Amino acid sequence: MFEEEALALQSQIGAFVRAFGLHQPDRTPCGEVVPVSEAHAIAELASHGALTQTELMARLRLEKSTVSRLVGQLMGRGWVQRGKRPGDARLVWLELSDDGRAAAAQLAAARAARFAALLDNIPAQQRPAVIDALSLLVQAATGPVAVSAASGAAGHE
Amino acid sequence: MFEEEALALQSQIGAFVRAFGLHQPDRTPCGEVVPVSEAHAIAELASHGALTQTELMARLRLEKSTVSRLVGQLMGRGWVQRGKRPGDARLVWLELSDDGRAAAAQLAAARAARFAALLDNIPAQQRPAVIDALSLLVQAATGPVAVSAASGAAGHE
DNA sequence: CCAAACGGTTGTATGGTTGAACCATGTTCG
DNA sequence: CGAACATGGTTCAACCATACAACCGTTTGG
Numbered sequence: 272m273f274e275e276e277a278l279a280l281q282s283q284i285g286a287f288v289r290a291f292g293l294h295q296p297d298r299t300p301c302g303e304v305v306p307v308s309e310a311h312a313i314a315e316l317a318s319h320g321a322l323t324q325t326e327l328m329a330r331l332r333l334e335k336s337t338v339s340r341l342v343g344q345l346m347g348r349g350w351v352q353r354g355k356r357p358g359d360a361r362l363v364w365l366e367l368s369d370d371g372r373a374a375a376a377q378l379a380a381a382r383a384a385r386f387a388a389l390l391d392n393i394p395a396q397q398r399p400a401v402i403d404a405l406s407l408l409v410q411a412a413t414g415p416v417a418v419s420a421a422s423g424a425a426g427h428e
Numbered sequence: 429m430f431e432e433e434a435l436a437l438q439s440q441i442g443a444f445v446r447a448f449g450l451h452q453p454d455r456t457p458c459g460e461v462v463p464v465s466e467a468h469a470i471a472e473l474a475s476h477g478a479l480t481q482t483e484l485m486a487r488l489r490l491e492k493s494t495v496s497r498l499v500g501q502l503m504g505r506g507w508v509q510r511g512k513r514p515g516d517a518r519l520v521w522l523e524l525s526d527d528g529r530a531a532a533a534q535l536a537a538a539r540a541a542r543f544a545a546l547l548d549n550i551p552a553q554q555r556p557a558v559i560d561a562l563s564l565l566v567q568a569a570t571g572p573v574a575v576s577a578a579s580g581a582a583g584h585e
Numbered sequence: 586c587c588a589a590a591c592g593g594t595t596g597t598a599t600g601g602t603t604g605a606a607c608c609a610t611g612t613t614c615g
Numbered sequence: 616c617g618a619a620c621a622t623g624g625t626t627c628a629a630c631c632a633t634a635c636a637a638c639c640g641t642t643t644g645g
Binding site: 451452453454480481482485492493495496497500516518519520 | 622623624625626627632633634
Binding site: 392 | 436438445448449471475488540547558560561563565567
């Protein structure tokens with residue numbers, strides 16, 4: 272019934288992903304020296320505050336081993352500190368350092384600039400509609416669909 | 429002026445990418461055995477017909493070395509044939525095999541199913557608006573912004 | 586008290602992307 | 616015409632991203 276719409280949507284998103292340069296994991300077009308995953312991670316830590324590694328894992332939708340390594344890299348940059356919480360000795364408590372916070376802010380600014388440039392190419396009248404649409408899409412993806420997809424429903428990327 | 433909108437948009441897209449599972453290059457949630465890049469490539473070949481490797485490179489926004497290896501993998505699967513065109517002996521002419529066409533069709537169906545599930549989570553009235561918004565976004569990304577970003581304007585992923 | 590569950594770490598394998606060096610083929614121009 | 620240059624591809628080395636499995640220390644529950 273909605274097959275045509277679905278087809279259109281998938282090709283749109285595919286096109287957007289490629290056009291926007293959502294490949295090249297290491298390369299940062301704006302000259303920022305931060306790999307994509309690390310950027311996601313510190314953005315999450317900056318916006319939410321200190322987190323357990325498992326919580327970060329859930330937020331980034333990654334495996335714990337991946338997160339462990341990722342955090343190691345961030346520590347190497349001096350952006351995050353691994354600590355212990357009194358309650359449970361197993362937990363690793365992640366906290367951004369001042370440098371980490373600064374880096375997160377800088378990245379947020381760079382991203383905002385790029386998205387602002389993107390918005391410049393969209394008629395002003397349409398912008399709120401685009402943002403609303405994105406919101407809907409995110410809600411749809413984070414809702415039941417994400418769960419069923421995670422357990423192996425359909426779709427390949 | 430649009431900073432708030434830009435901020436909202438960037439976080440929306442980031443959230444969508446993660447929620448939708450646009451990581452894991454190899455893993456295919458629907459059980460399809462096709463890595464993401466290869467899926468993009470055969471989708472492009474299927475939708476556009478035979479292409480030169482350079483043309484495919486432009487469409488996928490990848491480096492020629494990446495495309496070369498990618499095509500090699502597709503050949504290994506027997507999905508694409510490398511040929512020569514009479515005009516210029518340097519060009520590699522790419523054509524999907526029957527198997528490749530079948531694989532592309534199967535992937536398209538799987539993607540359509542997943543996107544249909546996504547659309548199910550969006551009120552029917554909103555769906556056309558969402559698709560239109562995506563269209564605008566893609567146009568904005570494929571236009572001047574993409575160029576300026578590629579030459580180092582802003583944005584980090 | 587011991588077994589099962591939980592949170593993390595490390596090892597191994599796969600996949601993706603780039604940039605540089607290189608080769609073969611075309612093109613331009615003195 | 617032939618030398619310089621441009622173009623399309625390939626190969627190689629380096630790096631990043633992710634998952635799964637095996638393992639260790641801690642906590643919890645019977």
